[in-house]
Amino acid sequence: MRVAGIDIGSRTIELVVLNERGIVLSKRADSGFDPTAGVKKLLEEVDYDRIMATGYGRHLFELSFVAPTVTEIKAYAMGAQAMFRGVRTILDIGGQDSKAIAVNGVGKVTKFEMNDRCAAGTGKFLEIMASSLGYSLDDFGREALKAEKELQISSMCTVFAESEVTSLLAKGENRREIAMGLHHSVVRRAAGMLRRVLVEGPVVFAGGVARNACMRHLLEEALEKEITVPEDPQMVGAYGAALLAAGQG
Amino acid sequence: MNEQYEKMWEELGLDITAHDGLLKVLGKFYGDIYLTQDNRLKGMEYLDFVLSEVHGLRIKELQDAKAAGKKIIGTFCVFVPEELIWAVNGVAIGLCAGAEIGKEAAEKILPRSTCALIKSFVGFKLSRLCPYIECCDLVVGETTCDGKKKAYEIFEEYAPMYILGLPQMKGPSDRALFRNEVLKFKAKMEEISAQEITAEKLREAIQLINSRRRALQRLNELRKAVPTPISGRDALLINQISFYDDPVRFTAKINELCDELEKRVAQGKGIVEDGIPRLMTSGCPMAVPNWKLPYVVESSGAVIVGEESCIGTRNTRDLVDETGNSVEHMIEAIVDRYMRIDCACFTPNPERLEHIVEMAKDLKVDGVIHYALQFCHPYTIEAYKVEKVLETENIPVLRIETDYSMEDVEQLKTRVEAFVEIVK
Numbered sequence: 001m002r003v004a005g006i007d008i009g010s011r012t013i014e015l016v017v018l019n020e021r022g023i024v025l026s027k028r029a030d031s032g033f034d035p036t037a038g039v040k041k042l043l044e045e046v047d048y049d050r051i052m053a054t055g056y057g058r059h060l061f062e063l064s065f066v067a068p069t070v071t072e073i074k075a076y077a078m079g080a081q082a083m084f085r086g087v088r089t090i091l092d093i094g095g096q097d098s099k100a101i102a103v104n105g106v107g108k109v110t111k112f113e114m115n116d117r118c119a120a121g122t123g124k125f126l127e128i129m130a131s132s133l134g135y136s137l138d139d140f141g142r143e144a145l146k147a148e149k150e151l152q153i154s155s156m157c158t159v160f161a162e163s164e165v166t167s168l169l170a171k172g173e174n175r176r177e178i179a180m181g182l183h184h185s186v187v188r189r190a191a192g193m194l195r196r197v198l199v200e201g202p203v204v205f206a207g208g209v210a211r212n213a214c215m216r217h218l219l220e221e222a223l224e225k226e227i228t229v230p231e232d233p234q235m236v237g238a239y240g241a242a243l244l245a246a247g248q249g
Numbered sequence: 250m251n252e253q254y255e256k257m258w259e260e261l262g263l264d265i266t267a268h269d270g271l272l273k274v275l276g277k278f279y280g281d282i283y284l285t286q287d288n289r290l291k292g293m294e295y296l297d298f299v300l301s302e303v304h305g306l307r308i309k310e311l312q313d314a315k316a317a318g319k320k321i322i323g324t325f326c327v328f329v330p331e332e333l334i335w336a337v338n339g340v341a342i343g344l345c346a347g348a349e350i351g352k353e354a355a356e357k358i359l360p361r362s363t364c365a366l367i368k369s370f371v372g373f374k375l376s377r378l379c380p381y382i383e384c385c386d387l388v389v390g391e392t393t394c395d396g397k398k399k400a401y402e403i404f405e406e407y408a409p410m411y412i413l414g415l416p417q418m419k420g421p422s423d424r425a426l427f428r429n430e431v432l433k434f435k436a437k438m439e440e441i442s443a444q445e446i447t448a449e450k451l452r453e454a455i456q457l458i459n460s461r462r463r464a465l466q467r468l469n470e471l472r473k474a475v476p477t478p479i480s481g482r483d484a485l486l487i488n489q490i491s492f493y494d495d496p497v498r499f500t501a502k503i504n505e506l507c508d509e510l511e512k513r514v515a516q517g518k519g520i521v522e523d524g525i526p527r528l529m530t531s532g533c534p535m536a537v538p539n540w541k542l543p544y545v546v547e548s549s550g551a552v553i554v555g556e557e558s559c560i561g562t563r564n565t566r567d568l569v570d571e572t573g574n575s576v577e578h579m580i581e582a583i584v585d586r587y588m589r590i591d592c593a594c595f596t597p598n599p600e601r602l603e604h605i606v607e608m609a610k611d612l613k614v615d616g617v618i619h620y621a622l623q624f625c626h627p628y629t630i631e632a633y634k635v636e637k638v639l640e641t642e643n644i645p646v647l648r649i650e651t652d653y654s655m656e657d658v659e660q661l662k663t664r665v666e667a668f669v670e671i672v673k
Contacts, residue, residue, distance in 0.1 A: 056659065073667035097660070109671050114664055116650065116657065 004048035005241025007075065008035055008057030011095030011123065011208065014238040015042050018246065026235055031057070036064055052245035054237050056096070070244055072237050077101050077109045079240030080204040083230050088200040091190055091219070092236070093209035095123045100193035102200075113193040120156040121189035123209045128158050129182045132165050133175045140179060141214035147180035156185060180214070187218040194223065202226040206236040254305045257312060261383040268378055271350065272304065275538055282544045286480055288520060290513075292506030293483055299490050303537070307493060308380045314340050315384065320442050323385035323408075325370065326393055327564045328415055328590060330583050333435050335454035335496075337442035342381050343492025344370060344388070347536030349653040351376030358403055364624045365652035366536065367400045374407050381493065387411050387441060389434075393594040394627055411437055417596060419588060428584045435580070451579045455569045461496045464503040465565040471510045472554045473612055476519025477527065478510045481553020482543045488560045489537045521552045526672045529555035529612055531605050531635060532620040532628045536560060539653055542620055542661070549666045550673075555612045557605050558620075563590060566604070593627035601631070602638045609644050615672040616645040618665070623652050645672050 002024065007014045010031060017025040025046065029038045035057045052068050053061035054075035062069055072092065080090045081103060090101040098121050102111045119125050130140035151173060155161040161182065168178050186209075194203065203225050209215055210233035220227045230236055251269065258265060279300060299307070311321055320339040324331065331341035349365065351372025358375075359368060373379035382388065390401035391413040401410055414430045416423030439445055468487065471478060487506075491499060513519075528551050530542065535558065543553055556562065567589045570582040591601035609617055619635050621628040632648050639646040647668040651657055 056663075059662075071663050071667040071670060073663070074670045097663070109667065111671075112664075112667060114660065114667075116660065 007237035075240035141212035347539035
């Protein structure tokens with residue numbers, strides 16, 4: 001039997017198909033302005049018996065396809081636990097949400113924290129900050145790591161932080177160091193969320209922001225914990241959803 | 250239907266165009282949230298009707314009451330001893346403040362970091378959209394939180410205000426303070442109505458309001474049944490309407506509805522399938538038409554079976570003792586009853602924690618959603634203690650901080666659905 005999981009996020013859509021032996025297919029597309037079209041394209045010629053949707057666009061999926069849905073929180077928890085046996089704490093920072101999730105060791109979510117409505121502390125924040133400093137998203141973390149000192153950025157609000165960045169640049173500050181300061185501010189927030197749930201054992205860091213090396217490094221420092229990042233951190237939700245689809249019926 | 254009331258609204262000084270817009274939005278919103286429910290109770294038709302006439306027939310009734318010489322007294326808080334209003338043949342109206350209306354106008358006066366409820370009552374007044382407030386001969390504010398206290402000072406420029414002082418603690422000197430405030434309020438009611446509060450009138454008023462509380466207690470008792478016989482949305486609506494409907498008629502109608510519920514419970518029929526997670530909300534009041542969280546919860550595969558809130562059990566839990574035979578005795582009974590209110594504006598407030606745990610157990614809930622309005626310090630801060638005490642009792646809890654806007658609905662859905670997944 002082939003089971004699929006689809007994670008419709010604010011920035012990207014991921015699809016994972018499993019059979020009894022493991023992952024047989026994994027694909028990604030940008031969410032763009034018409035996520036339903038993105039989903040249809042991603043599913044073209046993909047063969048599966050059952051599918052489960054997760055992510056911000058899960059309810060949109062329900063309208064066009066007959067499929068059960070699950071929250072990203074449960075999907076990420078499921079995916080991360082299948083990848084790393086015994087994990088208790090998961091951090092997922094995606095395009096517009098950040099979540100700290102505690103699991104009980106046998107697959108169940110026990111507690112979670114999630115950012116509220118604004119983009120503070122999410123991938124979107126980093127994306128906008130990277131562009132205001134003239135970095136590509138891939139270079140942003142790498143360059144920040146080369147900073148020789150840390151500048152304090154106090155605004156978490158994307159709009160205010162942008163003006164803070166502008167005024168630091170006007171003062172002649174080095175952009176790498178500003179970049180480092182911005183990463184620090186996101187990490188402080190994420191670490192705070194994690195401490196509100198539970199930090200036990202290594203922390204699995206997933207979602208698009210986990211691809212940022214500076215974030216990983218600073219989180220390790222802040223939590224004094226080993227940070228484990230899956231090979232493809234953005235696929236954890238879709239993988240978890242596929243596993244949950246397998247468990248259905 | 251609106252035409253028949255238009256003259257009345259004009260006379261009340263409402264902004265007719267904006268008001269029409271408001272009623273349209275409200276009607277649509279109500280239709281989407283309420284009228285789409287399956288398996289609804291026959292008795293809810295009355296509530297649908299009352300809500301559809303919220304700015305119509307009920308306002309007409311208030312105008313008629315005014316013409317007959319009755320005083321209309323608006324209130325914002327369950328601490329106002331409404332018995333004293335009814336005892337002078339007045340009409341007490343709980344003003345709602347549950348919609349994001351006139352926010353821009355309110356923000357000209359108030360800081361942006363003011364809670365949605367305060368912004369709403371100021372916004373309604375400034376944008377001339379609330380016929381209730383325009384009917385009021387007096388609006389009673391109270392010294393609960395700092396936000397309200399300071400906002401009332403400004404509100405005084407727009408509406409005839411009276412401020413009821415509340416203590417912050419619950420010792421003997423605090424009771425003495427509140428007792429004095431109740432006596433002052435009694436004198437104010439006697440003055441405004443030119444009537445004396447006699448033992449007979451006060452007894453009748455106490456019985457009137459106790460009967461309404463008993464009907465709501467009966468409703469809450471029936472919600473303990475598994476599966477629960479009524480949706481949380483409907484129960485919230487009943488509590489909301491209790492603040493402005495005629496108490497005699499309302500009590501009779503709710504008792505009829507409870508008869509219907511009793512039959513349902515006896516047949517083991519519920520509003521949802523067995524096994525659907527039962528949740529209760531705890532925290533800030535949800536005033537008309539704030540149905541946002543109950544709607545999100547009940548569209549996420551759970552049902553709400555209790556509201557630990559001012560628009561909920563905080564307003565109905567305690568009755569005023571009815572055995573007093575003199576005005577003095579009855580005043581003492583009123584003071585005792587109101588001093589038992591476990592509002593987060595008191596410090597310390599251990600009774601609230603006890604009540605939450607007791608309710609959660611009685612209602613057999615699978616989890617509690619702590620609901621607080623953003624910038625409401627009493628409840629957002631007390632949430633920490635609520636969470637701790639529920640964790641000790643092994644009752645899952647989700648903390649929500651939100652306001653009246655719809656921009657965070659998707660995030661709320663994710664949180665609530667994830668919480669439902671946890672408690673399932």
